[in-house]
Amino acid sequence: MEADLEPRLLEARRERFFVRSQVKVLRRYRDRQEAAGRPTTESDVRLADLERELRRLDETVEGLRARLGRPHRSVPGPASRLRVMTTHEASCSCGQLRLAAQGDPVRISMCHCYACQRRTGSAFAIQARFPAERVRIEGRHTAYERVSDDGEERTFRFCPDCGATVFYTTGDRPELIAVPVGTLADRDFPPPTVSVWEERMHPWVGLPEGMEHHP
Ligand SMILES: [Zn+2]
Ligand SMILES: [Zn+2]
Numbered sequence: 001m002e003a004d005l006e007p008r009l010l011e012a013r014r015e016r017f018f019v020r021s022q023v024k025v026l027r028r029y030r031d032r033q034e035a036a037g038r039p040t041t042e043s044d045v046r047l048a049d050l051e052r053e054l055r056r057l058d059e060t061v062e063g064l065r066a067r068l069g070r071p072h073r074s075v076p077g078p079a080s081r082l083r084v085m086t087t088h089e090a091s092c093s094c095g096q097l098r099l100a101a102q103g104d105p106v107r108i109s110m111c112h113c114y115a116c117q118r119r120t121g122s123a124f125a126i127q128a129r130f131p132a133e134r135v136r137i138e139g140r141h142t143a144y145e146r147v148s149d150d151g152e153e154r155t156f157r158f159c160p161d162c163g164a165t166v167f168y169t170t171g172d173r174p175e176l177i178a179v180p181v182g183t184l185a186d187r188d189f190p191p192p193t194v195s196v197w198e199e200r201m202h203p204w205v206g207l208p209e210g211m212e213h214h215p
Helices: 005-035 041-067 114-120
Strands: 087-091 098-102 107-111 125-131 135-138 142-147 153-158 165-170 176-180 194-196
Touching (some): 005 041, 005 135, 041 087, 087 176, 135 165
Antiparallel strands (some): 087 098, 098 135, 107 125, 142 153, 165 176
């Protein structure tokens, strides 16, 4: 028997728990919208996407259980004909703290300031911002608040077990959630379009063309 089946089953079940809780939250929201006579098209699309993901995870879990000699129940979800909307999934290093953002980010930026360099331990920070209502968070997190030189507060949320920052908010745009792009571990994620604090940029850093530049 393959030695990694057990951890893969654990991971798939953890993932399924996360997706299932998102489905529950979104279903409640969708039903409230419908009861209030508001449109539910966007919620329906997101629900269809999540339910498809849930079915895929059900199959994965069942498949792994069968290979471990522990077949269990199968929970088929309702069939769907709707279009897929991208879900971006972020995670800390240990996987305890996870985040899912639906749809495209409203801004992807990089910052070369020293505070960002210290926070990330890297030459620059890169983050994508999503409207808070399209973001679901699962897991424990601890806050670290920092006030910038301009007096703007930012609250970084990190996993208390492994220390990785998975999201943060800023005082000036509380409706947005910033997600460090590295936590998405996705090489197909779009490049940044804005670069700030370039006076502190490491001289060897190359930037994509057509970016907005700020000193
Ligand atoms: Zn962690
Ligand atoms: Zn910065």
